[in-house]
Amino acid sequence: MPDRAPQPVERQLPTEEARDLVALVRDIVQREIAPRAAEQEDAGHFPREIFTLLSESGLLGLPYDSEFGGGDQPYEVYLQVLEELASARLTVGLGVSVHSLACHALAGYGTKEQQAEHLPAMLGGGLLGAYCLSEPSSGSDAASLRTKAVRDDGGTSRSSGAESGGDWVITGTKAWITHGGIADFYTVLARTGGEGARGITAFLVPGDAEGLSAAAPEKKMGMKGSPTAQLHFDGVRVPDARRIGEEGQGFxxxxxxxxxxxxxxxxxxxxxxxxxxxxxxxxxxxxxxxxxxxxxxxxxxxxxxxxxxxxxxxxxxxxxxxxxxxxxxxxxxxxxxxxxxxxxxxxxxxxxxxxxxxxxxxxxxxxxxxxxxxxxxxxxxxxxxxxxxxxxxxxxxxxxxx
The missing domain is CATH 1.20.140.10 (Butyryl-CoA Dehydrogenase, subunit A, domain 3)
Known part of the structure; x- marks a missing residue:
């Protein structure tokens, strides 16, 4: 059968910069992603090297503020970039979407000090994020989550190595976590108060935090190259400086x-x-x-x-x-x-x-x-x-x- 090369989608983009951005993405797709997509998916290979390339190319923080390493792009442009990536390999497109989701809490609700400390590495420093909301017993009913974060005002923060005077200790299990076990940071929703939506708070947890471990990845019917796993929090200690937003604002x-x-x-x-x-x-x-x-x-x-x-x-x-x-x-x-x-x-x-x-x-x-x-x-x-x-x-x- 004769080859029929697909025609690129004709996109309505708002600026010349956006058109150049999509052209860059298409070049990366054709050179680095599409040629190996089928083979790597079949082998269950997660292409961390592609995410490093995307970060170096400024494509992991597109909808966020350039003050902290983002791309200052509207969602209208960012989403069309995602579409281009997903058309070549969903593991990559969805992975970028999940990473952006993991950055959302800090970018939208963090203090300026928190943003200055963490966002540059998250948006353009090669880090990869994950988002931890679902649990084994609470998927659609996310407000009923059971993972707990309890204050320990007298503890020493092992994650920072310094006296904190206001750490949180997180215990529980998260489920269906894309990038579970390989992410460099996790945005974690945990219960700090009573039942229901008002008792939930958001935290930024390092991927190498002591007491944090991942189960074996789920065996899925598709997206075999994208690891999805349960995460276990066994007394994971994080400083209050990694709490995002107010207590009870997490939901x-x-x-x-x-x-x-x-x-x-x-x-x-x-x-x-x-x-x-x-x-x-x-x-x-x-x-x-x-x-x-x-x-x-x-x-x-x-x-x-x-x-x-x-x-x-x-x-x-x-x-x-x-x-x-x-x-x-x-x-x-x-x-x-x-x-x-x-x-x-x-x-x-x-x-x-x-x-x-x-x-x-x-x-x-x-x-x-x-x-x-x-x-x-x-x-x-x-x-x-x-x-x-x-x-x-x-x-x-x-x-x-x-």
Whole structure:
């Protein structure tokens, strides 16, 4: 079959700097990520070297303030970068989204002193972050988390080696942590007060903190190159200087981060869907049956048209939500809609791509079966799509009555 190189997505970018940025990302994708994506995913290899390259290239802190090493880019641009990365390898695109999520609490709610001390290394110093909210018994119901942080005013901070007079001791287990066991820092939500959302506080925990350990990575159906693991906090001591925001503010910080994180997942989903469509088009225009390309048959042409339409609609939806965020306007409902629509679309498009390739699509010789397996997790992470429907409905009709 003749090769049909995919055409780059025509993007509406707000500045020349943004256009240069996307061009840089496409160059990294073509040279460093795409050629090894299938092999490394099959081997379960996490490409830490790629994240180091992205950090050195200024791509791990794009939506954050340049004062602390960020890129000063609007979400409208940052999300399109994520889409480009995810279209080449979801492990990379989703990894950048999770890293940005892990930086959100400190960038948005930390003191100037905390930001000056930690953000430069987090945004452009080669560090990799993870976000710790979910637990074995609290996934969708995050406000019921059980990991505890207890004050120890007389202890010595082993993480800093100095008398703190106000350390916290964290005990508990976090689950489904992307980059669990390999991250350099963790944004951790722990209970410091009573039951419910008001008793939760955010902390910045070093990856090498004493008493912190990771279980063996989960054996997943997709994204095998991205480690997902439980984290065990066995009396992990952190100084009060690593508490982010006020005591009891942690759940509000977490929800704020998730609104932005859902847009990251939406963009990644469209990246995976676009990659699947590109593969399906290449196959359909090159594969001949009954003396002509299968792309000539109306049933298949309509399937390709529907796939492309869902991708364009999803891209428009996540960009509309991003522009609301960039304008400082409420965007929680639109973020939930974007996450819901884009990830459902990715599941449908990747499934259809397998169908277009027929028997070949069901083999590992072509990447569409991997895209289909990867798309499934996007309907689950950052709040399941059932939770997204609940969020949207509350915005429309108010809280449920009991």
């Amino acid at each position: 509000a910080i977490a929800l704020s981060a998730l609104d932005s994180g859902r847009l990251g997942i939406a963009a990644c989903a469209i990246g995976v869907a676009q990659a699947a469509l590109d593969e399906a088009l290449a196959y359909a225009t090159g594969r001949e049956q009954f003396g002509r390309p299968i792309a000539d048959f109306q049933g298949l042409r309509f399937m390709l048209a529907d796939m492309a339409t869902q991708i364009e609609a999803g891209r428009a939806l996540y960009l509309a939500a991003a522009r609301l965020r960039d304008a400082g306007r409420p965007f929680s409902r639109q973020a939930a809609m974007a996450k819901l629509f884009c990830t459902d679309a990715a599941m449908k498009v990747t499934t259809d791509a397998v169908q277009v390739l027929g028997g070949y699509g069901y083999t590992a010789d072509f990447p569409v079966e991997r895209f289909m397996r990867e798309a499934k997790v996007l309907q689950i992470v950052e709040g399941t799509n059932q939770i997204q429907r609940m969020v949207i409905a509350r915005h429309l009709a108010g809280p449920e009555t009991r």
